[in-house]
Amino acid sequence: MSELEIQATVSARRPPRSRPTAVEMGSAVLAVLLVTAAIAPRLLAPGDPLAIDPTAAFGSPSLAHWFGTDESGRDIYTRVVDGARDSLLIGLAATVIGLGLGVVLGTIAGTLGARVDFTVNRFLEVLFAFPGLLLALLFILVIGPGPGTAIVAVGLSTAPGYARIIRAQLLRVRSSAFVEAATVQGLSRGRILTRHILPNTLAPLVVLGTLGVGQAIVWAAALSYLGLGAQPPAAEWGAMLSAGRTYITSAWWMSFFPGLFIVLTAVCATSLGRSVERRMRHA
Numbered sequence: 503m504s505e506l507e508i509q510a511t512v513s514a515r516r517p518p519r520s521r522p523t524a525v526e527m528g529s530a531v532l533a534v535l536l537v538t539a540a541i542a543p544r545l546l547a548p549g550d551p552l553a554i555d556p557t558a559a560f561g562s563p564s565l566a567h568w569f570g571t572d573e574s575g576r577d578i579y580t581r582v583v584d585g586a587r588d589s590l591l592i593g594l595a596a597t598v599i600g601l602g603l604g605v606v607l608g609t610i611a612g613t614l615g616a617r618v619d620f621t622v623n624r625f626l627e628v629l630f631a632f633p634g635l636l637l638a639l640l641f642i643l644v645i646g647p648g649p650g651t652a653i654v655a656v657g658l659s660t661a662p663g664y665a666r667i668i669r670a671q672l673l674r675v676r677s678s679a680f681v682e683a684a685t686v687q688g689l690s691r692g693r694i695l696t697r698h699i700l701p702n703t704l705a706p707l708v709v710l711g712t713l714g715v716g717q718a719i720v721w722a723a724a725l726s727y728l729g730l731g732a733q734p735p736a737a738e739w740g741a742m743l744s745a746g747r748t749y750i751t752s753a754w755w756m757s758f759f760p761g762l763f764i765v766l767t768a769v770c771a772t773s774l775g776r777s778v779e780r781r782m783r784h785a
Contacts, residue, residue, distance in 0.1 A: 529777075532770040535763075539587040547583035551576065551737040560753045570755035572745065576735075582759055585737040590767070592653050592731075592738070593719035597711055599657025600718070604664025605704065611665070612672035612703075613695060619669075626662045634659040635721055642730045649738075652731035656721045664710060672703045709779045716771035723764050739764050 538546060555575030563570045569578035611622035629637065638655035645651050675681060676699060684694050725731035726740025727747075734745050739760040746756030 529770070529774050531766065532774060535586055535590065535767055535770075538583060539590045547577075547580040549577055549580040551581040551584040552735055553577075560749070562753075563755055569759045570753070572742075572753070572756050573749065574735075578742070578755060578759055581737040581742060582739070582763055585739050585742060585760070586763070588649070588732060588736065588738040589719055589723065589740070589764070590715075592649065592656075592722040593715045593767075595653045596656035596660070596718040596722060597714040599654060600660035600714060601664055601707060601711055603657065603661035604668055604710075605707070607661065607665035608668025608672060609700070609703075611669045612676070613699075622665075622669075626665055629662040634663075635724060638721065638725060639728075639730070642725065647730040647733075649732045649736075652722050652725045655725065656718050659721070660714060660718065664714070667706065667710065668703060671706060672699060675699050675702045678702075709775055712771055712775035712778055716768035716775070719771070720764060720768050 553576060555571070558567070558571050558575040559573055561567050561571040561575070567577050567579065569582060571577055572581075607622055607626065611619045611626075632640065637659040638652075641655040641658055642651050645654075681694060681698055684698050689697075722731055723738075723740030723743065726738055727744040729744065732738035732741045734741050742760040743757055743764070746753065746760070750757050
């Protein structure tokens, strides 16, 4: 066998190198953002995100200031890294609130009889009559602006969708063969609910939660952009985006980098959620 034939045989037997998929890259980026927000903002950006330097105002991106500076001379890179904690915390907290309310409403509608189901469904339809962001705006109008209010508002606006999904999943599980078998065996309704129905109903929460984080971050940033969430000079991405809109033509970097990280985080969270959904569907 010639040398070329030997090399061809070895190459054929060697497993092909797998390139990282978009989902894997998105998951890696999201993991880096989460670690940065949780433990490392000061390691990656040791400066003070609120420190002003009027002499360095409106500095374009450079080696000294990677993302440039804002109208007060604050380093935008430092503020973006520090703002990852607030933005991700708002998104995660709002998702937890929305999922919690959705689970409660969906479980009540699917387990307490036709009258309760009818009442809860009418309530959800009233909430669905308002677009999600408009519902959040109405809540803030009544309670008042602020980061805490924005978290609750986004959570409330996403809860009806989660409740509908949980209710539909619960009704599907209730009519499955293993629940009917447990009923024939004489198990109590409470035991069937806790051991068979709820565990199988709440399985999609991982997917819903992952998808919901990206949506919640975008909505919370939109509220901050409108001046109803985090307030300047807070290093929150939506508030930074709002502060930079006045100077969009002369200092584009003030809006570009916060907006880039909002979009990047939302896309990565959505890609991860879609991937988990496909894996669960084919499992």
